[in-house]
Amino acid sequence: MNIERIQRDSPSTAKRRFRLGYDKTTGLLLISPWLVGFFLFKLLPILASFGLSFTNFYLLEPGQTRFVGLENYARLLEDEAVGFLIVATISTAISTIPLQLVASTLLAALLSSPRLKARTALRTLFFLPSIIPGVAILFMWFGFTDPNIGWLNRFILRPLGLTGFNDLYSDAAYALLIAINSLWAIGPGMLIMLAAMQSVSSEIQEAARVDGAGPLLRFFRITLPLITPAIFFALVINLIAVFGGVILLDRGSTFRGGASPFDSYITYWIFERWQLGYAASLAWLFFALVMVVIVILFTTSRRWVYYPDRGD
Amino acid sequence: MQTHSTPPKAVVPHTYISLRRWELLGTALFNLLIFTLLIAYLFPILYIISTAFMESAQLRDRNAPPYPARQVRFEYEGKERMIYNVPYAEGQRQLALVAPGRTSSEFVDPQNPEAGLIQWEGNWRILVGVYEFHWTWENFNLLFRSLRLPQMLKNTLLLAFITEIGVLLSSIVVAYGFARFPLPGGNFLFYLMIAxxxxxxxxxxxxxxxxxxxxxxxxxxxxxxxxxxFFGNAVYIFLLRQNFRSIPKEMDEAAMLDGAGPIRTLVSVILPQSWPVVITVSLLHFFYMWNETRQAALYLSTRRDLIPISFGIQNFQSLSPVINQLEASALLIMIVPVLVLLLSQRHFMRNLVITGAER
Structure with missing residues (x-):
């Protein structure tokens, strides 16, 4: 009896028994809420959208729907707005993302300095604009940039001798506003960088300091290369925001109707023209564009992102 | 100590002290720099707060100060007169305008009204008024009168509460599955979720x-x-999974060996050690729901009684944008998430930094 008991509880049996608890079926069951949600709210709609893009589906006459082949895609090529919007989306990305990355890296570096007083409070206050709702931000810019009484003209541009922000809706002014506004969404990126900087080994820093490397040299030669994974992560996050995805808050819905100009154009075809077939082909073009950018990003990341050997 | 008088040793403490001084000065300057940067970064928030308490008259006045203010008045002969800075050869005087004119105007000295009217040559419109601090609740009162704010607030809180339960329950279970269990295709499903x-x-x-x-x-x-x-949220699942993985696996293995099933293990071993990240995720979700307007615009435009507060205020203001009312609305919308962040800052910031750490 005794021997039997010992055998039953021996490590190998125990191991086998606990392995039974960690099987793939239980794993699948546990992640099934997400899996079901993925099929219902992501995969099926994406496929349905793809199917829809080959039809002339018009919301007011659903009965007239028929297969039109590549007609919608041919129309895309002739639609002058499409090329313009692709360029606009890319230029938004170019004018905001590098700015956001530099600002969040710099801010994280400054806020991780041991010389700083009240570090947590300062981090919170710099993070604060990232949780202000999009509606409030829209209202703020509307007043702040008012040509006559807004503070931008009265207290920043005019005292600096600049002519002023007379037309909020001119393209240049709008681009500038988008760039400035993007600085108010760097919170998550900044926190990721902060975390990465904290995990940079202080021994390496100390060794470099002993060898006579100044703070700038140490930042560019040690910290920066070691936090490239965090920079890459922040880059992806900012890119998603430009393309209308959501990480922290959905800021896009209030800013000129969509997160990106392309976004608003698709919304326009859905809710103002009700031509869902054409809107679906637009959405799919946009989707393809996003995927191409993401794939390019991930394939080139190996060249500049530092991947340490991970134990697990 | 005896060697104190020898010259080289005497120099050493001296340089040490001055170095310390330099360091202190550097630290002070550095803190000042960050503080200035912070003020510049949050400058638009100052604008919101200030403008939200302004009267509409101040918005039309180009000479008005940036803080909520109104022109100082003086009662003379039964009427309120505005006080202006009036330039004279001998210096500026603060006088109340009685009879405005294009080439010459008549004023009265508020300090000495018995002295009678004072003449001033020039166009009164170029004069800059004298202002005093003066603020009003009127912009907020208008919002409370025009909108059913308590109901909208109740809607937002209820929506946040219901979705909070759904998203936390599902995300925790899914994150546990991703953190601990082998899945068909290895990490493929996890990467798919991130994608x-x-x-x-x-x-x-x-x-x-x-x-x-x-x-x-x-x-x-x-x-x-x-x-x-109720089907989980990829960002939350990611954050929770990262945290669950940092808990030593031996702990839940021990529970499993004692015969606990996966859900039991999750509830009695994993969760008690994960409250910080669970709270962080629920705060994130609260910020998200408070900000939400897009879905409300799609599905709730026909039901005024069900709309959440952000959407309600956005909808109301799109009718007639008056800047001080806009800023009052902005302040009203942002005050709750800002307060929640400030009150939870120690906890929230630390956990977001940690959970973001390993990717």
């Missing part, structure tokens, strides 16, 4: 909207806003 964050909403919007509205007839109800959250 879903990258899908632009517009690609899924058309079929989803059509099914919700035309097939299920869910428009005019909270269902389209609430139901998707």
């Amino acid at each position: 879903t964050i990258l899908i632009p909403e517009n690609v899924t919007l058309i079929p989803t909207y059509y099914i919700f509205v035309r097939v299920l007839h869910w428009d005019g109800s909270w269902l389209p806003l609430v139901v998707p959250f």
Whole structure:
């Protein structure tokens, strides 16, 4: 009896028994809420959208729907707005993302300095604009940039001798506003960088300091290369925001109707023209564009992102 | 100590002290720099707060100061007179305007009204007024009068509460599955989940909207806003999974050996050690729901009694944008998330930094 008991509880049996608890079926069951949600709210709609893009589906006459082949895609090529919007989306990305990355890296570096007083409070206050709702931000810019009484003209541009922000809706002014506004969404990126900087080994820093490397040299030669994974992560996050995805808050819905100009154009075809077939082909073009950018990003990341050997 | 008098040793403490001084000075300057940067960064918030308490008259006045203020008045002969800075050869005087004129105006000295009217040559419109600090609740009162704010607030809180339960329950279970269990295809499903964050909403919007509205007839109800959250959220699952993985596996193995099932292990071993990240995620979700207007605009435009507060205020202000009312609305919308962040800052910031750490 005794021997039997010992055998039953021996490590190998125990191991086998606990392995039974960690099987793939239980794993699948546990992640099934997400899996079901993925099929219902992501995969099926994406496929349905793809199917829809080959039809002339018009919301007011659903009965007239028929297969039109590549007609919608041919129309895309002739639609002058499409090329313009692709360029606009890319230029938004170019004018905001590098700015956001530099600002969040710099801010994280400054806020991780041991010389700083009240570090947590300062981090919170710099993070604060990232949780202000999009509606409030829209209202703020509307007043702040008012040509006559807004503070931008009265207290920043005019005292600096600049002519002023007379037309909020001119393209240049709008681009500038988008760039400035993007600085108010760097919170998550900044926190990721902060975390990465904290995990940079202080021994390496100390060794470099002993060898006579100044703070700038140490930042560019040690910290920066070691936090490239965090920079890459922040880059992806900012890119998603430009393309209308959501990480922290959905800021896009209030800013000129969509997160990106392309976004608003698709919304326009859905809710103002009700031509869902054409809107679906637009959405799919946009989707393809996003995927191409993401794939390019991930394939080139190996060249500049530092991947340490991970134990697990 | 005896060597104190020898010259080289005497120099050493001296340089040491001055170095320390330099360091202190550097630290002070550095802190000042960050503080200045912070003020510049939050400058627009100052604008919101200040403008929200202004009267409309101040908005039309180009000479008005940036803080809520109004022109100082003086009662003379039964009427309120505005006080201006009036330049004279001998210096500026603060006088109340009695009879404005294009080439010459008549003033009275508030300090000495008995002295009678004082003449001043020039166009009164170029004069700059004298202002005093003066603020008003009127912009907020107007919002409270025009909108059913308590009801909208109740809607937002209720929506946040329901989705909070759904998204936390599902995300915790899924994150546990991803953190501890082998899955078919290895990490493929996890990467697939991360990839879903990258899908632009517009690609899924058309079929989803059509099914919700035309097939299920869910428009005019909270269902389209609430139901998707019961299937987890990829960002939250990611954050939770990272945290669950940092808990030593031996702990839940021990529980499993004692015969606890997976859910039991999750509840009695994993969760008690994960409250910080669970609270962080629930705060993130609260910020998200408070900000939400897009789904409300899609599905709740026909039901005024069900709309959340951000959407209600946005909708109201799109009718007639008056800047001081806009800023009062902005302040009203942002005050709750800002307060929640400030009150939870120690906890929230630390955990977000830690959970973001390993990717």
